[in-house]
Amino acid sequence: MESLALHHAKPGGLPPRAGLRLPLPRARSARVSLPSSPAAPVSLQSPLLLASRSGPTSRDAVVGLGLGCGLLRRRSGASGGGGGGISCGAQPAAAAAAGAVPAAQPEGKKFLGVEVKTLKKIVPLGLMFFCILFNYTILRDTKDVLVVTAKGSSAEIIPFLKTWVNLPMAIGFMLLYTKLSNVLSREALFYTVIFPFIAFFGAFAFVLYPLRNVIHPTALADKLLAALGPSFLGPVAILRIWSFCLFYVMAELWGSVVISVLFWGFANQITTVEEAKEFYPLFGLGANIALIFSGRTVKYFSNLRKTLGPGIDGWEVSLKGMMSLVVLLGLVITSIYWGVNKFVLNDPSLPKSDRKKKKDKPKLGMKESLKVLLSSRYVRDLATLVVAYGISINLVEVTWKSKLKAQFPSPNEYSSFMGDFSTATGIATFTMMLLGRIILRKFGWGVAAMITPTVLLLTGVGFFSLILFGQPLTPMLATMGMTPLLAAVYVGALQNIFSKSAKYSLFDPCKEMAYIPLDEDMKVKGKAAIDVVCNPLGKSGGALIQQFMILTFGSLANSTPYLGGILLVIVLAWLGAASSLDKQFSSLAKEDLKRDMSAKEKVDPSLLKAPEADVLVEHTNGTIESEATATESSPSNSSPSN
Numbered sequence: 001m002e003s004l005a006l007h008h009a010k011p012g013g014l015p016p017r018a019g020l021r022l023p024l025p026r027a028r029s030a031r032v033s034l035p036s037s038p039a040a041p042v043s044l045q046s047p048l049l050l051a052s053r054s055g056p057t058s059r060d061a062v063v064g065l066g067l068g069c070g071l072l073r074r075r076s077g078a079s080g081g082g083g084g085g086i087s088c089g090a091q092p093a094a095a096a097a098a099g100a101v102p103a104a105q106p107e108g109k110k111f112l113g114v115e116v117k118t119l120k121k122i123v124p125l126g127l128m129f130f131c132i133l134f135n136y137t138i139l140r141d142t143k144d145v146l147v148v149t150a151k152g153s154s155a156e157i158i159p160f161l162k163t164w165v166n167l168p169m170a171i172g173f174m175l176l177y178t179k180l181s182n183v184l185s186r187e188a189l190f191y192t193v194i195f196p197f198i199a200f201f202g203a204f205a206f207v208l209y210p211l212r213n214v215i216h217p218t219a220l221a222d223k224l225l226a227a228l229g230p231s232f233l234g235p236v237a238i239l240r241i242w243s244f245c246l247f248y249v250m251a252e253l254w255g256s257v258v259i260s261v262l263f264w265g266f267a268n269q270i271t272t273v274e275e276a277k278e279f280y281p282l283f284g285l286g287a288n289i290a291l292i293f294s295g296r297t298v299k300y301f302s303n304l305r306k307t308l309g310p311g312i313d314g315w316e317v318s319l320k321g322m323m324s325l326v327v328l329l330g331l332v333i334t335s336i337y338w339g340v341n342k343f344v345l346n347d348p349s350l351p352k353s354d355r356k357k358k359k360d361k362p363k364l365g366m367k368e369s370l371k372v373l374l375s376s377r378y379v380r381d382l383a384t385l386v387v388a389y390g391i392s393i394n395l396v397e398v399t400w401k402s403k404l405k406a407q408f409p410s411p412n413e414y415s416s417f418m419g420d421f422s423t424a425t426g427i428a429t430f431t432m433m434l435l436g437r438i439i440l441r442k443f444g445w446g447v448a449a450m451i452t453p454t455v456l457l458l459t460g461v462g463f464f465s466l467i468l469f470g471q472p473l474t475p476m477l478a479t480m481g482m483t484p485l486l487a488a489v490y491v492g493a494l495q496n497i498f499s500k501s502a503k504y505s506l507f508d509p510c511k512e513m514a515y516i517p518l519d520e521d522m523k524v525k526g527k528a529a530i531d532v533v534c535n536p537l538g539k540s541g542g543a544l545i546q547q548f549m550i551l552t553f554g555s556l557a558n559s560t561p562y563l564g565g566i567l568l569v570i571v572l573a574w575l576g577a578a579s580s581l582d583k584q585f586s587s588l589a590k591e592d593l594k595r596d597m598s599a600k601e602k603v604d605p606s607l608l609k610a611p612e613a614d615v616l617v618e619h620t621n622g623t624i625e626s627e628a629t630a631t632e633s634s635p636s637n638s639s640p641s642n
Contacts, residue, residue: 122279124340125267126286131329131336132263133287137294138322139201139251141418145315146244148401149411152221153237153244155402156556159394159543160234161245167540169249170256177261186269187341190262191334197258198330200250205323208243209316216241231551266337270345284504285433291426298322299419305412315411372522372529378588379526381581382514383534385449388574389507390538391545392456393499395567396463398546400492402556403467407489425497432505439506445589446582449510452502453574459495460571464564466491514581517588 148155181189208215221240225233238245271279301321305314372379408414440448466473470484477487515523545566549559 120344121270121340122275124336124344125271126279126283128333128336129263129283130286130290131333132258133290134294134297135326135329136251136255136259137291137422138298138326139254141295141298141415141422142319142322143248143251144401144418145411145415147237147241147248148405149409149414150237150241150244152218152225152233152240154233154556155398155405156234156546156550157237157245158234158398158401159546159550161238161248162543163540163547164235165238165245166249166252170253173253173257177257187337190266190337193262194258194330194334197250197254198327198334201247201323201330202327204243204247205320208247209319212241212243215243231554233555234547234550270340285430288426288430288433291429292423295419295421295423295426297325297419298422299416302412302416302419305410315415318412318415368529370529370533372525376522376526378518378581378584379522379529381577381584382511382526383530384573384577385507385511385581386530386534387538387541388570388577389452389503390535391542392453392460392567392570392574393496393503394539394542395545395563395570396456396460396492396495396499398542399467399556399560399563400463400489400496403485403488403492407485421493421497424493425500428497429501429504432501436505436509440509444582445510445513445585446579448506449578449582450575452499452507453571453578455498455502456495457568457571457575459491459498460564460567463488463491463495464560464567467560468564514585517585517591 147153147157147161177189177193180192184192218240221236224239225236228236267280268276301318304318304321308314308317374380404414404417408417436448439451466484466488470477470488473487474484477484482490515527518526546556546559546563549562550556553559553562
């Protein structure tokens with residue numbers, strides 16, 4: 001009769017019971033016959049080693065005896081007799097009764113190195129994000145075309161529109177969203193928010209725009225402009241083309257609501273932290289791919305005018321085509337959302353999100369925020385970076401769009417150029433995101449943080465120089481087939497492309513990295529202070545400066561020299577703050593590194609030892625012998641107990 005062995009991890013260090021014979025169902029037992037003595041002890045072996053069998057010679061082998069029974073290592077003994085052997089019952093009940101170590105879950109199916117069950121969530125999220133960003137690029141380009149090229153309007157409308165229409169609408173929407181979130185389910189809230197956007201963009205192209213001459217109060221706007229003077233062209237234009245302004249606001253809200261609130265809120269709810277770390281960066285790259293394709297789409301629809309006969313409003317045809325695509329992709333977004341909730345989230349085999357509720361940030365008021373900003377030089381420098389970017393990009397963008405209208409007065413021509421601009425921005429940002437990690441790793445935080453303001457400074461000098469001093473360059477530019485105005489448009493486009501690509505790939509990561517070395521209190525309070533004071537100040541600061549200049553000097557063109565001077569001062573202050581912050585950041589980062597290294601040196605080597613386990617060996621005479629074994633954490637250090 002052969003001997004039997006049970007591999008058993010001793011719970012709580014209980015002593016083995018002699019003379020105990022556990023019944024094992026022979027029909028389901030995995031039996032290995034060994035030519036060893038009956039009392040041969042059995043040792044634990046690393047689970048990473050594979051079973052090997054080399055015949056009846058006295059060589060060590062590892063034999064897997066089934067789920068829940070662990071791994072048994074065969075040891076050589078006296079040659080010859082003994083029909084001794086080792087077997088382990090594979091019956092789950094017997095394994096549980098014996099207190100066996102639970103088996104690891106089998107690895108799931110993989111496709112391209114990623115588990116299929118993870119792809120069930122990530123692929124739909126990626127498609128949703130692509131569609132949302134595709135729509136946003138079309139809407140962003142179209143909103144500028146509508147409000148800038150409309151009769152009786154110009155780029156001067158944008159600062160007033162952002163301050164007095166866009167901001168109040170955004171605040172009102174968020175208040176409404178907060179109330180709806182208290183009474184609606186998560187799915188109902190998503191549909192309640194996104195369907196009005198889809199309906200509006202469809203209605204605008206097929207109802208509001210064709211009726212623009214009926215619904216716009218052109219006569220009233222003319223009277224107001226005559227009474228107030230040309231300095232009030234921007235505010236009056238908001239009334240004159242109110243439906244276009246409503247489209248502008250809804251397009252802006254698509255970016256802040258559908259992308260930031262709906263999509264990222266949904267993604268954060270259904271993904272685990274490990275999935276987010278692996279796949280969220282890919283969403284950023286996918287966003288720029290969407291930018292490239294949507295830019296080509298805008299270009300295609302804008303060029304439809306060339307194929308139409310005389311007397312047909314080419315921009316109306318283009319607008320209907322683009323908005324039809326926006327509506328179609330909006331329905332695709334909702335369909336994907338429905339499918340994920342219906343078929344994916346109800347699958348019990350999928351890993352659930354393990355995101356914990358974030359610790360609430362301190363809700364600092366304006367007074368408390370200013371105190372935090374004034375109390376720390378580090379936070380002040382970081383705040384300068386945020387405010388300077390918001391103001392400088394706004395000053396340049398609006399001035400550039402005014403020149404863009406002068407060069408491309410037709411909506412179709414303007415839109416076609418914006419399509420090329422979006423495609424170029426997507427390509428540049430995609431490339432810079434790939435280079436961003438290399439720049440940060442090889443040149444450090446300081447160089448990476450200074451690239452964005454340096455790009456803005458160099459291209460800004462070229463842009464404003466062509467506007468202010470371009471006439472002497474006319475003969476030279478003519479040899480290249482350009483006018484000073486067209487050259488200024490191209491340089492301004494390059495400035496916007498490189499500034500935005502540097503912002504997404506370098507400025508944003510550097511800004512977030514700057515919080516890391518701060519102590520926990522200043523890290524939380526400083527970020528809250530910058531959110532309360534600096535983000536709104538940066539976004540609205542440029543618009544307020546432009547409004548003041550327009551009302552003072554009569555037009556955006558008259559105030560251009562002063563705007564160029566203000567931009568120069570702001571970018572120089574930005575560079576100074578980045579240089580100061582680099583020195584402080586490097587010092588704090590070195591201190592953090594020293595603390596981490598000292599903490600690692602204090603780790604107790606004994607913690608690397610695995611706990612002892614017992615192997616119970618049942619002999620043919622019905623007795624059980626216990627042998628304690630200890631395994632190292634490293635598989636290479638596993639050795640048999642002799």
